[in-house]
Amino acid sequence: MLDTLGQQMPFVKMQGSGNDFVVIDNRDRRVPVEAMADWAKAVCRRAFGIGADGIFFLENPPADRPGVDFIWHFYNADGSRAEMCGNGSRCAARLAYLLGIAPARHVIGTDAGPVRAEVLDSGRVKVQLTPAKDARLDIALPAADKTLRAHFVNTGVPHTVIFVDDVAKVDLPDLGRTVRYHETFRPKGTNANFAQVVDKQTMLLRTYERGVEAETYACGTGASAAVYLSHKLGLTGPEVNVTTSGGEQLTISVDGDNVFLAGAATVTFTGDLLLESVGLKL
Numbered sequence: 188m189l190d191t192l193g194q195q196m197p198f199v200k201m202q203g204s205g206n207d208f209v210v211i212d213n214r215d216r217r218v219p220v221e222a223m224a225d226w227a228k229a230v231c232r233r234a235f236g237i238g239a240d241g242i243f244f245l246e247n248p249p250a251d252r253p254g255v256d257f258i259w260h261f262y263n264a265d266g267s268r269a270e271m272c273g274n275g276s277r278c279a280a281r282l283a284y285l286l287g288i289a290p291a292r293h294v295i296g297t298d299a300g301p302v303r304a305e306v307l308d309s310g311r312v313k314v315q316l317t318p319a320k321d322a323r324l325d326i327a328l329p330a331a332d333k334t335l336r337a338h339f340v341n342t343g344v345p346h347t348v349i350f351v352d353d354v355a356k357v358d359l360p361d362l363g364r365t366v367r368y369h370e371t372f373r374p375k376g377t378n379a380n381f382a383q384v385v386d387k388q389t390m391l392l393r394t395y396e397r398g399v400e401a402e403t404y405a406c407g408t409g410a411s412a413a414v415y416l417s418h419k420l421g422l423t424g425p426e427v428n429v430t431t432s433g434g435e436q437l438t439i440s441v442d443g444d445n446v447f448l449a450g451a452a453t454v455t456f457t458g459d460l461l462l463e464s465v466g467l468k469l
């Protein structure tokens with residue numbers, strides 16, 4: 188019956204700690220790179236498309252990118268391309284393993300650089316992010332009626348972290364947006380993270396994500412940035428369990444500028460996208 192509904196594209200829906208993604212196996216290059224931003228906007232739009240925080244396309248590595256098992260093209264829900272996504276990379280690793288594209292230990296080619304992944308028996312996936320860079324501590328951020336004490340690091344994508352006494356009390360739509368668009372971080376902008384250190388091994392985190400333009404249930408590179416910076420500030424030890432706003436747990440460990448992120452990566456459903464229904468065609 189659905190054959191009458193025109194062109195279709197198989198997809199996989201996944202989530203890593205509640206950060207949700209549509210995955211397209213694009214090894215046949217059916218979707219050209221130039222069309223991917225439009226695909227992201229149409230497919231990720233909740234209620235009208237499949238709905239997701241982001242979409243990524245898995246492809247075989249080109250000859251000029253040796254040493255990686257596959258590459259991806261990652262896009263946020265608003266159609267912006269992102270250099271990296273921690274939870275997305277864990278989902279990509281799990282799916283690549285399930286599809287036989289890569290062995291349990293492999294390397295993903297991201298725009299930020301190669302990311303090492305290990306798919307664990309439990310269905311959890313551990314990734315080593317690209318080395319933390321551009322760290323800046325104690326940035327004074329003038330906001331409406333106060334000055335925020337912020338810290339910054341790039342863990343594949345840019346992250347600002349503000350430590351607070353109670354994350355539940357943060358007005359994230361307002362404060363997250365203020366930080367995300369603060370002139371200090373122009374032109375690329377930043378993701379905005381609010382972290383509550385519970386003890387040396389435990390943290391609560393909420394993230395306002397660039398490209399989703401809202402709070403997401405989790406952000407892997409954000410959790411990694413928060414732990415990297417809290418460790419640098421002496422607030423936590425080198426390994427921390429981070430509870431994200433969706434209630435899931437990510438485990439982050441830091442060794443110098445090397446940051447490791449581990450957590451569950453789950454296939455939630457598979458399906459066929461009816462391209463015409465979301466305004467797309469091949």
Ligand SMILES: N[C@@H](CCC[C@H](N)C(=O)O)C(=O)O
Nearest residue numbers: 269272273274344406407408
């Ligand atoms: N949710 C991701 C980060 C995705 C990219 C980010 N929105 C950006 O554009 O910087 C993660 O888990 O790291």
